[in-house]
Amino acid sequence: MLPEVNVMAISAVARDTVFALRRQIAKIEGTLPERLEAPAAGVPADVTGPDRTIIRRGLAVASPDAFMHTGIERFDTALGGGLPRAALSEIHGLETRDAGAVAGFALSLVSLILKEKQGLPILWVGTSEIFHEAGLPYARGLHALFGIEPEQLLFSEAPKLLDALWIAEEAARMTAFAAVILEIRGSPRLLDLTATRRLHARAQSANRPVLLLRQAGEADPTAAPVRLIVSAAPAASRETVAGPLAGSIGRPAFKVDIGKSRTALPGQFTLEWNPNEHAFAERTENPVAVVPASQRGADPAPASGAILAFPALATPASGDQPSRQQHPAHRSPRRAG
Amino acid sequence: MISHRDNNTQRIAALDERAEALKLKRGMGIADARAMHPMIDVVEADPEADRRLLEGLADWCDRYTPLVAIDAEDGLFLDVTGCTHLFGGERAMQDEILTRFFQQGFDVRAGLASTPGAAWAAARFHGNRIIAGGEEEALLAPLPLSALRIAPETRALLESVGLRTAGAVMAAPRAPLARRFGATLLLRLDQALGRLDEAVSPRLPVAPLSVERHLAEPVMLTDDIERLISRLSVALKTDLERRGEGARTLALLLFRVDGAVSRIAVGTSRPMREPRLIQRLFHERLTALEQNIDAGFGFDLVRLSVLSAAAFDLVQGDLTGEAEDDDADIALFADRVRARLGEAAVLKPVVVESHLPERAVKTVPFAEAPQRRAPAGGRAAPPRTAPPMTIYPPERPVRLFRSPEPIEVPATEIPEGPPMNFRWRRALYRVARAEGPERIAAEWWRQLPGEEEAPTRDYYRIEDSEGRRYWLYRQGLYSTAPQAAPPRWFMHGVFA
Numbered sequence: 001m002l003p004e005v006n007v008m009a010i011s012a013v014a015r016d017t018v019f020a021l022r023r024q025i026a027k028i029e030g031t032l033p034e035r036l037e038a039p040a041a042g043v044p045a046d047v048t049g050p051d052r053t054i055i056r057r058g059l060a061v062a063s064p065d066a067f068m069h070t071g072i073e074r075f076d077t078a079l080g081g082g083l084p085r086a087a088l089s090e091i092h093g094l095e096t097r098d099a100g101a102v103a104g105f106a107l108s109l110v111s112l113i114l115k116e117k118q119g120l121p122i123l124w125v126g127t128s129e130i131f132h133e134a135g136l137p138y139a140r141g142l143h144a145l146f147g148i149e150p151e152q153l154l155f156s157e158a159p160k161l162l163d164a165l166w167i168a169e170e171a172a173r174m175t176a177f178a179a180v181i182l183e184i185r186g187s188p189r190l191l192d193l194t195a196t197r198r199l200h201a202r203a204q205s206a207n208r209p210v211l212l213l214r215q216a217g218e219a220d221p222t223a224a225p226v227r228l229i230v231s232a233a234p235a236a237s238r239e240t241v242a243g244p245l246a247g248s249i250g251r252p253a254f255k256v257d258i259g260k261s262r263t264a265l266p267g268q269f270t271l272e273w274n275p276n277e278h279a280f281a282e283r284t285e286n287p288v289a290v291v292p293a294s295q296r297g298a299d300p301a302p303a304s305g306a307i308l309a310f311p312a313l314a315t316p317a318s319g320d321q322p323s324r325q326q327h328p329a330h331r332s333p334r335r336a337g
Numbered sequence: 338m339i340s341h342r343d344n345n346t347q348r349i350a351a352l353d354e355r356a357e358a359l360k361l362k363r364g365m366g367i368a369d370a371r372a373m374h375p376m377i378d379v380v381e382a383d384p385e386a387d388r389r390l391l392e393g394l395a396d397w398c399d400r401y402t403p404l405v406a407i408d409a410e411d412g413l414f415l416d417v418t419g420c421t422h423l424f425g426g427e428r429a430m431q432d433e434i435l436t437r438f439f440q441q442g443f444d445v446r447a448g449l450a451s452t453p454g455a456a457w458a459a460a461r462f463h464g465n466r467i468i469a470g471g472e473e474e475a476l477l478a479p480l481p482l483s484a485l486r487i488a489p490e491t492r493a494l495l496e497s498v499g500l501r502t503a504g505a506v507m508a509a510p511r512a513p514l515a516r517r518f519g520a521t522l523l524l525r526l527d528q529a530l531g532r533l534d535e536a537v538s539p540r541l542p543v544a545p546l547s548v549e550r551h552l553a554e555p556v557m558l559t560d561d562i563e564r565l566i567s568r569l570s571v572a573l574k575t576d577l578e579r580r581g582e583g584a585r586t587l588a589l590l591l592f593r594v595d596g597a598v599s600r601i602a603v604g605t606s607r608p609m610r611e612p613r614l615i616q617r618l619f620h621e622r623l624t625a626l627e628q629n630i631d632a633g634f635g636f637d638l639v640r641l642s643v644l645s646a647a648a649f650d651l652v653q654g655d656l657t658g659e660a661e662d663d664d665a666d667i668a669l670f671a672d673r674v675r676a677r678l679g680e681a682a683v684l685k686p687v688v689v690e691s692h693l694p695e696r697a698v699k700t701v702p703f704a705e706a707p708q709r710r711a712p713a714g715g716r717a718a719p720p721r722t723a724p725p726m727t728i729y730p731p732e733r734p735v736r737l738f739r740s741p742e743p744i745e746v747p748a749t750e751i752p753e754g755p756p757m758n759f760r761w762r763r764a765l766y767r768v769a770r771a772e773g774p775e776r777i778a779a780e781w782w783r784q785l786p787g788e789e790e791a792p793t794r795d796y797y798r799i800e801d802s803e804g805r806r807y808w809l810y811r812q813g814l815y816s817t818a819p820q821a822a823p824p825r826w827f828m829h830g831v832f833a
Contacts, residue, residue, distance in 0.1 A: 103735050136700070151706075155700075156684065
């Protein structure tokens with residue numbers, strides 16, 4: 001678990017102590033101390049400049065390709081550069097009926113990975129329970145939407161979670177798979193910090209991503225640096241020459257919440273998957289503005305994707321107390337359905 | 338004493354020496370026997386259990402020769418041609434087999450001869466004799482007709498004409514014998530005398546290659562067994578290399594000191610000969626079976642056999658020695674998972690030409706799936722398996738349920754239209770948008786003659802009020818007939 005500090009209120013006396021602590025935390029978290037600096041009140045700070053190098057565990061300097069860019073600048077920024085390439089990442093669905101959206105989002109990420117590692121197979125490990133509840137991956141659908149050829153897909157159904165974990169661990173240490181997906185249901189005790197740390201360590205040493213799909217699971221402590229909570233979003237209408245076709249169901253769309261990430265910045269995004277270009281697009285004309293841009297007309301956000309993923313950053317009444325959304329999301333108790 | 342039911346009476350089927358001493362006989366009624374000796378102990382016959390025991394013994398006899406056949410209800414044929422020198426000659430081998438069986442508590446008689454027929458007669462009528470080649474006639478001549486392995490009816494006929502010994506039959510002219518008693522009699526006679534070859538059909542296929550190790554001290558620990566496997570597979574490797582083959586199926590036979598035999602098989606999805614890999618496969622299998630293998634007092638013979646082999650094509654590594662073969666890695670991974678979790682642990686989808694969604698993709702175990710060709714040179718995209726049917730392929734879900742799940746549809750806007758809401762797994766969903774229908778008809782060419790035509794399916798893509806997308810279908814059509822049941826609705830998959 002990451003140690004937690006609240007660096008919002010800094011008195012002048014404690015400045016030195018805080019600075020020392022911050023360095024220590026930075027060392028543990030594998031990031032630069034500047035990154036943990038609190039954004040000055042009122043000014044939407046640019047948290048990650050493009051030139052910042054990221055320091056991984058063991059204080060080795062990692063190149064920016066330690067992260068996979070999703071193509072959505074705001075999303076990448078909130079994740080601290082993108083989704084880690086060689087790590088365990090959790091993707092949660094709040095209910096089993098969201099399994100389609102969760103699988104779809106995970107497969108879009110896999111599709112992005114496959115852009116670079118063409119032809120490599122992927123392995124999908126699941127327990128019998130989840131395959132029974134949520135259905136088996138359907139090769140025809142995967143091909144049409146995500147460009148994953150049927151012969152690239154291997155799946156493995158384990159009657160027990162212990163077996164599924166064993167398969168996933170064995171697969172995670174191989175470089176022959178482009179990605180390993182482990183799908184389980186609920187919050188079993190077996191999948192604890194130790195088990196996820198083993199998966200994470202293997203993914204790191206093999207330099208391959210492992211996606212942990214948890215349907216209807218609680219936000220338990222795990223070793224995964226990133227947790228995304230995915231649910232379905234209403235799709236846009238189909239585009240035709242004569243404009244959007246009313247009543248039609250267009251490209252798949254996902255609502256993605258960042259539950260946990262290195263930067264601990266919260267955020268909610270509506271991403272749309274473009275099956276033709278195999279790329280994400282963010283939907284901006286969302287009826288509910290999830291992340292408002294700067295609310296002051298006089299001080300608009302910089303144009304080049306430096307919008308900060310802080311909702312309602314400096315409402316005058318809030319003062320020094322962080323608003324509810326401003327807490328790192330993994331600290332707030334999350335209700336899972 | 339063992340009884341069996343014959344013609345509605347309990348009769349004696351088999352009996353031990355003490356019962357024989359009481360002048361009881363086979364075929365006697367149990368009621369009569371009880372009247373004579375009220376204290377006798379009677380057990381119901383269990384042919385199934387007898388058969389299992391005999392099979393167990395046959396397994397155990399595998400240690401002497403791979404060619405073991407079961408003969409009727411109470412015999413075993415062991416073809417020991419070329420095996421006797423391993424046990425110090427014919428006499429020593431026969432003695433060892435008899436001693437071992439005696440120690441296990443069996444009363445066994447053995448005969449060793451150059452033909453199965455003579456050995457059969459020797460075991461039953463002489464006891465523990467070794468008949469050299471050419472002595473068969475002398476052996477058989479004084480024996481009764483039952484030594485010839487012929488049907489009881491033929492025997493009775495022969496006896497009725499005064500031919501009471503095998504020698505008498507041998508002396509009789511052949512043509513009238515064949516005419517009157519059938520060809521089987523002469524066949525059996527010729528086989529016993531070695532004029533005709535008789536093949537003993539072994540119970541188990543003979544492994545093309547096997548290596549074994551006799552242990553002076555029985556082993557019990559799994560680690561010891563694994564160490565033995567790696568030693569045996571080193572020996573196996575040279576044999577496989579000489580033949581230019583790799584193993585596809587391997588079996589490990591563990592002979593327990595008290596006669597039980599454990600047989601553990603692993604399959605590989607590509608030919609394999611590397612001892613390290615073979616040992617890893619067996620490691621997974623043994624881990625999975627740890628509870629099921631009872632080492633008892635230990636195993637004193639461990640044998641590793643190649644049950645099937647295939648040509649092994651050598652792959653040349655590059656000079657750095659770092660050439661990595663992803664496909665080989667995956668095949669090994671799949672084999673290990675299969676060794677531990679069973680045949681269907683790693684599955685691969687195979688696209689089939691069909692309109693029916695559940696038939697369009699078949700999942701087969703990895704080992705049976707067509708192997709992916711490694712892209713030559715750089716990582717080129719794999720070739721398409723099937724050309725797309727249209728430029729705009731029909732939308733298909735990312736997940737498909739094993740079997741379509743029935744849903745309740747209270748109302749549709751128009752009779753043949755999409756539902757307005759539906760109940761699936763006891764939860765109500767309100768339909769926000771719908772696309773469709775896509776009509777998929779049943780495949781009439783797969784329909785058996787006389788079978789009723791399966792109803793067509795109208796598939797709809799549905800988006801519910803929360804944005805989740807589903808694939809529903811209506812089976813059949815609404816009918817205007819008064820008694821017609823309304824068509825049923827099913828949930829078949831979910832979209833991304």
